[in-house]
Amino acid sequence: MTRRLPAATRFLLVGAALLLVLWALSFAVAVLRPSAFARLCPLGSDVLRPDSSVCALAFGGVWISLSVGLLAGAAATVAGFGVASIARIFGGWVDAVLMRSADALFALPDVLVLMVLQFAAQTAGDLHPRLRINPVPLMILSLAMVGWAAPARLFRDRLETLERAEFVGAARALGAGHWHVLNRHLWPFLRDYALGIFLSRVPAAILAESTISFLGIGKIEPMSLGRYLGTSYASLLYGEGVRIVLPAWVLLILIVLGASLAGRGASALAEH
Amino acid sequence: MVALPLSLGDENKRQLSPDLVASYRRDLGVGEPLGFLRPWQKLVQGKRLGTSSQGVTGAELLTKLASSMAVGLVAVVMALCWAFAYALLRWSVRRAQAVAIEELVPALAFGTPVFIPALLLAPHAVEAGHFLPELAAALVISVWPGIFLGTLVADSFKTELAREYVRAARSKGLSQRRVMVRHVLPNVLPTLLDSIPPVATALLAGSFAAERVLGLPYFGQLYVLAVLQKQIAVVVVATTLFASVLVLVRLIVGLARWLVDPRAREPVPGETTP
Numbered sequence: 001m002t003r004r005l006p007a008a009t010r011f012l013l014v015g016a017a018l019l020l021v022l023w024a025l026s027f028a029v030a031v032l033r034p035s036a037f038a039r040l041c042p043l044g045s046d047v048l049r050p051d052s053s054v055c056a057l058a059f060g061g062v063w064i065s066l067s068v069g070l071l072a073g074a075a076a077t078v079a080g081f082g083v084a085s086i087a088r089i090f091g092g093w094v095d096a097v098l099m100r101s102a103d104a105l106f107a108l109p110d111v112l113v114l115m116v117l118q119f120a121a122q123t124a125g126d127l128h129p130r131l132r133i134n135p136v137p138l139m140i141l142s143l144a145m146v147g148w149a150a151p152a153r154l155f156r157d158r159l160e161t162l163e164r165a166e167f168v169g170a171a172r173a174l175g176a177g178h179w180h181v182l183n184r185h186l187w188p189f190l191r192d193y194a195l196g197i198f199l200s201r202v203p204a205a206i207l208a209e210s211t212i213s214f215l216g217i218g219k220i221e222p223m224s225l226g227r228y229l230g231t232s233y234a235s236l237l238y239g240e241g242v243r244i245v246l247p248a249w250v251l252l253i254l255i256v257l258g259a260s261l262a263g264r265g266a267s268a269l270a271e272h
Numbered sequence: 273m274v275a276l277p278l279s280l281g282d283e284n285k286r287q288l289s290p291d292l293v294a295s296y297r298r299d300l301g302v303g304e305p306l307g308f309l310r311p312w313q314k315l316v317q318g319k320r321l322g323t324s325s326q327g328v329t330g331a332e333l334l335t336k337l338a339s340s341m342a343v344g345l346v347a348v349v350m351a352l353c354w355a356f357a358y359a360l361l362r363w364s365v366r367r368a369q370a371v372a373i374e375e376l377v378p379a380l381a382f383g384t385p386v387f388i389p390a391l392l393l394a395p396h397a398v399e400a401g402h403f404l405p406e407l408a409a410a411l412v413i414s415v416w417p418g419i420f421l422g423t424l425v426a427d428s429f430k431t432e433l434a435r436e437y438v439r440a441a442r443s444k445g446l447s448q449r450r451v452m453v454r455h456v457l458p459n460v461l462p463t464l465l466d467s468i469p470p471v472a473t474a475l476l477a478g479s480f481a482a483e484r485v486l487g488l489p490y491f492g493q494l495y496v497l498a499v500l501q502k503q504i505a506v507v508v509v510a511t512t513l514f515a516s517v518l519v520l521v522r523l524i525v526g527l528a529r530w531l532v533d534p535r536a537r538e539p540v541p542g543e544t545t546p
Contacts, residue, residue, distance in 0.1 A: 107469065107518060109477030112495075116511055119499045126502075127293065207385050211481055214387050215496050229387070233485075242392065249388045256383030 008268035015199070015262025022254060023066045030060030030222065043243055047235035057232075058247040061225040066255055068136065068224060069206035072143030076205070077198040079144055080151025081190075087152070088159045089178045099156060102149040110146050110208040117142040118217050135219045139212070143205045151197045158193060162186050192270035199263030203256040210252060225252055292502070299505040311505035322503035328494060333506075337513060340483070340491035344475045346410040347417075351471065354418020359426040374423075381419040386412050387481035394485050405486040413478030417471040424467050428460045462533040465525055472521045476514065 041055035049057065083102070087095040105113065118138065125132030133141070162168065163186075171181050210226025212218040220227050225248050232244045299322070300310060311321055320327040328336075358377065365373055389412040397408035432438065433456060441451045479492035487493075491510070498506035530536045 107473065107522065108515060109473050111477045111480055112511070112514060115480075115495070115499050116507070119502070119507060123296075123502055123504070127296070203383065207383070211385050211387060214385070215481065215484060215500075217496075217499055226385070229391070233391075245388060245391050249384065252385065252388070253380060253383040257379050260379055260382070 008265045010265070011261045012265030012269065015258045015260070015265060018254065018258030019066065019262065022251070022258065023063050026059055026062035026066070029056060030063060043247060046232065046244070048232060054244060054247060057223070057228050058225065058244075058251060061223050061228045061248070062251050062255065064136075064220060064222055065206050065210060065224040065226070065252075068139055068143070068209050068220070069202045069255070069259070072140045072147060072205040072209070073198050073201035075140060075144035076147030076201050077151050077194060079148035080153075080197070081155050081194065083148060083152040084155030084159055085182060087156050088163065089182075095156075099153065102152045105146070105149040106153070110204065111211050113146045114142050114208055114212050115215075115217055117145060118212060135221065139209055139218050139220055143209060146208065147201050147205060151201065154197055155190070155194075158190065159186065162189055192266060196263055196267030196270050199259055199266050202259040202263070206252070206255055206259070296504055300508075308508075311508045314505065315509060321505040321509060322498065322501075327503065328506055333491075333494070333509065333513070336489070336491040336494050337517070339488075340476070340479050341517070343406050343410050343483075343488070343490065344413075344472075344479065346407065347414040347475050347478075348471075350410055350414035351418035351421060351475070354414060355421035355425055358419055358422030359429075362422070362426045378419055378423060381416045384415070385481065386416075386478040387485055389415070390482045390485040394487075398487050405488055409479070409482040409486050409488055413475055413482050416478075417474045420474070421464075421467060421471060424463060425460070428463045429456065432456045432459050458532070462529055462536070465529045465532065468525045469518070469522045473518060476517070 041053035043054040046052050046054055046057055083098055087098045121131075121133060121138050121142070168181060168185055171185050176185075209218065209220075209224060210229070213220055213224050213226035214230035216230055218224075218227070223231065229245065229248050235244045298310075299314075300307060304310070314321055315330040315333075318329060318331075320329050321333075322328060361377075362370065362373060390409070393408045393412065397404045437455060438451055441455055442448070446454075476492075479490070480496055481492075482488075483490050483492035484496050491514075494506070495510050495514070497503075498510060
């Protein structure tokens with residue numbers, strides 16, 4: 001008799017599998033066998049790029065959108081954990097200042113802050129060519145700078161709760177330092193929680209990136225889903241909008257659904 | 273189609289001309305004491321921010337902001353309609369279907385960036401005119417905040433209705449309507465008030481893509497164009513204005529919460545009162 005997996009584990013596995021399959025297929029289509037999709041695509045060729053099929057352009061953008069989202073989510077989670085650790089180690093006014101900064105950043109829309117960061121970095125790069133950053137790392141860095149606030153707040157509150165536990169008090173009474181307590185005693189309780197936070201940041205990062213790229217502010221190459229839609233804008237004039245927009249929309253929803261499911265599963269596992 | 277193309281820009285345009293660099297320095301007062309206030313000084317003096325015809329005066333900026341906020345207010349009404357409809361749907365469905373509705377509808381709403389429904393509506397709305405682009409923009413930016421509000425309302429009512437004070441009030445003979453109005457609603461109201469700032473943020477953030485796609489010459493489009501055309505002074509002033517609107521919304525919500533919720537007026541434990 002087979003034992004049914006808990007709902008949280010099923011969510012995590014289904015979400016992670018969906019993301020993995022989408023990434024691998026997209027990478028294979030876009031990088032390894034770009035000609036295969038051109039022959040099989042039922043949606044025909046792109047209006048502005050007649051030598052490329054709609055399938056290849058839309059599906060080929062999945063791996064870059066997903067990669068940017070995963071890397072930005074990871075960077076935001078690490079940064080958030082770092083800020084939360086500093087806030088808890090120093091406490092007092094350092095804690096207050098860091099958390100108020102996180103709250104202030106959290107109150108602003110991601111898209112606005114991203115536009116400002118991209119604008120500042122691009123202008124700095126134009127004025128001083130030595131400061132010019134490649135669009136992909138720039139987008140990941142900008143997304144991480146926008147996304148650290150929520151993880152920092154969540155990690156800080158979780159750390160505060162965990163630090164009240166008796167085993168932490170006992171370790172401190174025996175002379176353990178902040179780093180030792182964090183690394184040996186608190187981190188094992190934070191691993192699943194960190195995974196949940198990381199996965200919950202991924203869809204937000206992908207959506208923010210797609211909006212910025214769509215608006216033409218982020219110039220990611222190879223094209224992400226958002227940039228593809230942004231550059232295909234003129235096809236609406238020829239009544240081709242649905243053929244161009246719908247496949248990319250479905251793929252974006254699938255990515256967000258996969259990351260949300262996996263994030264929900266990981267968060268539920270952490271609660272147990 | 274007003275705003276074509278969105279991002280087929282030539283990378284060579286990023287090589288700035290000496291004139292443009294000089295205008296950056298002039299606009300931002302680089303090297304001058306309190307030079308960062310230069311855009312505001314120009315604004316107060318009624319001068320045009322930015323370069324040549326792409327710039328904007330303070331009066332134009334405020335008009336565009338007011339227009340965007342008017343679209344936002346229509347979107348708030350639409351978001352409330354979405355919220356009410358979604359909360360009703362969650363109440364009316366059977367338990368087996370509830371999971372699908374509670375999971376799929378928010379995922380669909382959250383997973384759809386504003387520009388996608390805007391792109392689908394644009395060919396029909398832009399040509400028609402007669403405030404249809406404004407209504408289409410309000411519609412597309414209201415979906416996610418509406419579903420978010422609906423989830424919050426449904427969950428809050430569900431939690432409050434399960435509490436003991438509701439059962440106690442009912443057992444003392446109060447009608448369901450009176451229990452809802454006198455007891456449940458005041459307890460749900462603070463949660464609803466707390467949701468206003470994120471909803472306002474989402475609505476204003478959605479206006480960037482919606483106005484750009486639907487060709488509305490308001491604040492959202494102005495901001496995106498200022499970033500694309502590297503109008504530093506316009507970006508500085510518009511960002512500050514945008515953030516000020518959000519701060520103002522939070523301030524008003526904070527005051528309303530202080531008036532409505534007695535718990536907000538209680539001192540925080542550990543804090544000493546003078």
